[in-house]
Amino acid sequence: MATDLDGTLLDSTGSVSPRTRRALRLARAAGAEIVFVTARAPRGVEPIAEAAGVSGTAVCSNGAIVYDLAAREIVTRHDLHPEAAAHVIDVLAEALPGVAFAVETGTVVLAEPGYDVHHHDPRSRREVRSVRETAEPFVKLLAWSGRHSVDDMAAAAAEAVAGRAEVTHSGVGGLLEISAPGVTKAGTLAGFCAQRGVEPAEVAAFGDMPNDLAVLAFAGAGYAMANAHHLVLAAVERRTLSNDDHGVAVVLERLYGP
Numbered sequence: 001m002a003t004d005l006d007g008t009l010l011d012s013t014g015s016v017s018p019r020t021r022r023a024l025r026l027a028r029a030a031g032a033e034i035v036f037v038t039a040r041a042p043r044g045v046e047p048i049a050e051a052a053g054v055s056g057t058a059v060c061s062n063g064a065i066v067y068d069l070a071a072r073e074i075v076t077r078h079d080l081h082p083e084a085a086a087h088v089i090d091v092l093a094e095a096l097p098g099v100a101f102a103v104e105t106g107t108v109v110l111a112e113p114g115y116d117v118h119h120h121d122p123r124s125r126r127e128v129r130s131v132r133e134t135a136e137p138f139v140k141l142l143a144w145s146g147r148h149s150v151d152d153m154a155a156a157a158a159e160a161v162a163g164r165a166e167v168t169h170s171g172v173g174g175l176l177e178i179s180a181p182g183v184t185k186a187g188t189l190a191g192f193c194a195q196r197g198v199e200p201a202e203v204a205a206f207g208d209m210p211n212d213l214a215v216l217a218f219a220g221a222g223y224a225m226a227n228a229h230h231l232v233l234a235a236v237e238r239r240t241l242s243n244d245d246h247g248v249a250v251v252l253e254r255l256y257g258p
Contacts, residue, residue: 001027002059002189002215003248005038005048006170007208008225011244016052023249023256024052030256035059035192037185037205037215039170039177041104041139042067042074043124062168062211063188064139064179065106077106078188079137080180084164086132088178091160092143096153099145101131103138110134117144117175141165141178150174154210168211177211186214204255206240206248208232223251 003009011017016024024034036045036058042065045058049069057075058067066075085103092099100114109119110128119125128134131141145153150169153176157167166179193203205212205219208228216222216236224236225247233239240247 001032001252002035002037002203002205002219004207004209004212004215005036005040005045007227007243008206008212009036009052009243009248010048016048017246017249019246020249021052023246023252024054026256027252028053032256033196033198035189037063037189037207037212039185039211041065041106041124042072043107043121044119045069046072057192059185059188059192061104061106061139062166062170062177062179063183063185066188066192074106077139078180078183079139080141080165080178082134084180085138085141085178088141088157088161088165089132092157092176095156095160096143096145096148098147099143099153102142102144103131103134103136104140104142105134105136105138109142110136110138115142115144116146117142139179143176143178145174148174150176170209170211184214185211186218189215190218204251206251208243223247 034054039062042060055070060067064078068075100112102109102111102115109125154169157176166183169176200218201220203219204221205215206223207216208225210231223238223240224232227242240251
């Protein structure tokens, strides 16, 4: 079972409800392996895994990191090459005037002036003059603007980047998330499943945002949350209730209940 976190497994307060915890226990007792597939970095996943009682593997940073929750270590990571990132910065700055940038290293966010996004743990943010000067490897380039809708930004960025990177978003206003070419939630999940001999038909998946679309298409049973982005609702036939109505738990109870 593969699930997104924000807007999907978590309710609107960012919590795992008691009903969802019980449903996850039910699934594990039936032999299901639970994999978090999220835009969050590992530091943002660990407290949720603890609250949910999940200790397996997490696909983090939109597929750029595979993280062992029990060992608390990165198993694999796919960095965005600095030259590719510099090109993306140039084309996005031209296509989206006023955009500001940050990078996710896997452990911290390095943010330029004007990057007005509040991440889950403010202690993980460091200010830098320019992300171009970042010496650390990074897994995501983040582009934010208060002047444009995120859907318009995504459309402009996809055209401007032209295959040099993966561009998506997870619902945060005005924020694009940019990864190395070919790095997606679905691609990393598919590799994880192939290593374990798990067929796509055996996978149930849950999501709510455009960065979940390929995961829901990969899974034999992909469920869109009732609160999902309009592009997800238009593309995914299977539905469950909203995150605040325990939509993931409802399906797990049906699949694994007595």
